[in-house]
Amino acid sequence: MSETRVAVTDTTQENVRENKEFDPWAIPEDDEEFEKWSEMTKKRRVEFVLVIISKIIGVLGCLYLFICSLSLMGSSFQVLAGKTAGTIFSNNAILKNPVAGLIIGILVTVLVQSSSTSTSIITTMVGADILNVHQAIPMIMGANIGTSVTNTIVSLSQSMDVVQFRRAFAGATVHDLFNLLSVLVLLPLEVASGMLEKMTHRLIEPLEATNVKPPKILKVITDPLTKKIIQVNKTIIALVAQNVPLEDDASMVSKICKEYNSTAEKTVKVPCNPSHFIFAGTTIDDGGVGAILLIVSLFALCACLISMVKILHSMMKGSIARTIKKTINTDFRKPFKWVAGYLAILVGAGLTFVVQSSSVFTSTMTPLVGIGVISLKRMYPLTLGANIGTTTTSLFAALATDGEALSRTLQIAFSHFFFNIFGIAIWYVIPFMRNIPIKGAKMLGNTTAKHRWFALVYLFMVFFIIPAVILGLSIAHIWAMAAVLILVGIIVLFVVVVKVLQAYRPQSLPVILQNWKFLPIFMRSLDPYDKVFTICCARCDQCRRCCGSHSENQSEGEVYENSVVVPNKVLPTQEVHTSHF
Structure with a gap:
């Protein structure tokens, strides 16, 4: 270097x-002096308004293309790994192990880049009696963890600015930590007591089938662009998961674009051609199409995000910016100070319900945390609301099921919902507990500010390598997996206890444990x-x-x-x- x-x-030294x-976690104060509206000439006012309008249009345009690029990135992962994801789901013997089911939920959601897709597949498999509710609940928990990979990837685009990257990475990983901590508490409880399974079983008994479909508010806006580039045949994933034999030329890229009933009451299928979307009828295999889409979508995502951040950063100045930041991050006066956080949860849930994607919502909020518009303290309840909002997808998928399968699919949907509710009750409602994910996210943000390569290591370790290793151990033998997990758990518990005692009661520890200098430097x-x-x-x-x-x-x-x-x-x-x- x-x-x-x-x-x-x-002066510089001062x-x-x-x-x-x-304080890198505080909302940046804008101390610059700006020209007041009352002091502007008519010409200056017109210029000022035109500049603001053009910036707003630019932000909305970048946001639209950013959401479209997220959709394309999800499609690229589905084309690349959709059949693999279905194959993973089809291994019923492994799914009997709840930890393996959790890991499969993580890996499949990471591969298809959509918890909505993975939870819908799980719901469909339960409805088809391929999985039972007991096996599916850990997989739903895993899908909750896997969905947070998208906003972690998005935070990497701000790695060029240390301060922004620190905040953005913390804003993304606070979602990871909440999901991981919730699973750490609720999965053992579910395995030991069947709490979610029993409670949801009693809840769904009086419900009957209804034909309800989720709203497509966001897709109505983005589909005209994304559907002209690629259309994915998602039924392939479900068919592979159900062990249904596929044709030799089966592809994740859609081959049929339209179906209708003829006068002879026969279904006529209209093959896709380049007029429907760019990759229709292509001779490139799924791997090639997925790779091209992934490269293009990542480039578009980074370009849109960087442009949007720069425009927002230029707008977040002056009295208007100070008002916006104060409105978003302020708390109510006592004794209603606690209300602001719960309102943020409702806002996060409502907006996620509208866009039908927690990944899109949290990925849009992450750069705003980076530039200091939203504080980490406010980002946390917003992501919790997103977790609740995304459960509506599996609920709608369940309500579309008919007959005897309805009770099972609704049970899974409500299990997903109450998993997040119980997680919030533990890690947010209890005041001192909510500090654990926030402090953990700050620690990760500080680490990436000092060692920026750590972000990539974290991403691959948490979402790929560790889940793959645990899955491999579970395939080898359940006791091999149990032995490794117990050993790792004991080590982690020992380190946490020692760290707490070092901070608050070092005199109660042996001299050698009062610091970590006895370890080689590469271990500390x-x-x-x-x-x-x-x-x-x-x-x-x-x-x-x-x-x-x-x-x-x-x-x-x-x-x-x-x-x-x-x-x-x-x-x-x-x-x-x-x-x-």
Whole structure:
């Protein structure tokens, strides 16, 4: 990592010292002076209004393309891995193990990039009597975890700005932590007592079948564009999951675009052609189509998100911006201070119900956390509301089922709903418990600010590698999986207890456990790994900026958002180091 030595004035040193008190989690204050409306000339007012209108149109346009790119990314994963996801679902022997069912729910949701798709498939399989309710509940919990991968990916687009990335990554991972902690508590309870299964069974007994379909408010807007690019045959996933033999040329890309009844009461199928969508009738296999779509959608997603963030950042200035930030993040006065958080949950649930996708809602909120419009404290209840709102998808899928299967499918839908309700009751309603996911997200945000490569490691470890390893162990033997999980659980519990005692009662610990210095440095610090990632990224300046770390400078002083390092010992020449990533 290159370093340049630059002389600084006394004024600069004072500014750097002020940054010591900089709080990266606080809503940024706008101290600049702006021209007041009353002081503007008529010409200036017209220019100001036109600029604001053009920026609003730009934000809405970027938001539209951003949502479309999310839809295309989901379609690309479905084309790439849809058959694999269906095959995973079809292994009924593995699903008898609740932990394996949880992992399969995570992996399938990550592969198809949609909890709505995975929960609908699970509901369909329960209705077809391929899965029973007892097996499906852990899979629904896994789908809840897998759906949060999208906003974690979206947060990576803000990795070029350390301060924004810190907040955005924390805003994304607070969703992960809530889902993981809820599963950690509720899955053992469900296995031991069957709490959700028994409660939902009593709840659905008086209900009867109704033909209800979910609203398609967002899809009405985005489908005209996305359906002209790709149309996915999602029935293939369900057929593979149900062990139904497929034709040799079966493809995840739709081949039939329209069906209607002729005068002879025969169903006429209209084959797809390029006039229906771009990839209709293509000779490229599913892997090639999925790869092309994934590259295009990721590029479009990053371009739209970066543009939207820049426009919003330019708009979030002045008295209007201060009013918006205050309105979104303010709390009510006592004794109603607690109401604001619950209103945020209702807003999150309502907006997610409208767009019928928790991924779209949370992915849209994540960059707003990054630029400081929404605080992490307010983002947390919004994501909890999104978790509730997304349960309507499986509920509508269940209500569309007829006959004897209705009771089973409704049971799964309500299990999904009450899983999130109980999670909120534990990790939000209890005041001191809600701090655990928030503090955990801040810790992850601080870690990625110092070691930006950690974000990618976290993403692959949490959503791919660890679930795959646990699934492999469960396939090998249930006792092998149990032994490893128990060992890891004991280690994690020991570390947590020791960390708490080190912080609050260090005198109660043996001298050797009062700090972690007895461990090798690679087991207690990420600094040694910086060199590995720096070497990997050394050939590309862009990669250095994404993967760079401040750790080499940490021995000399503190690092702040302006990347200036304050030495612990001021040199005679009053010099500081500026690091270039």
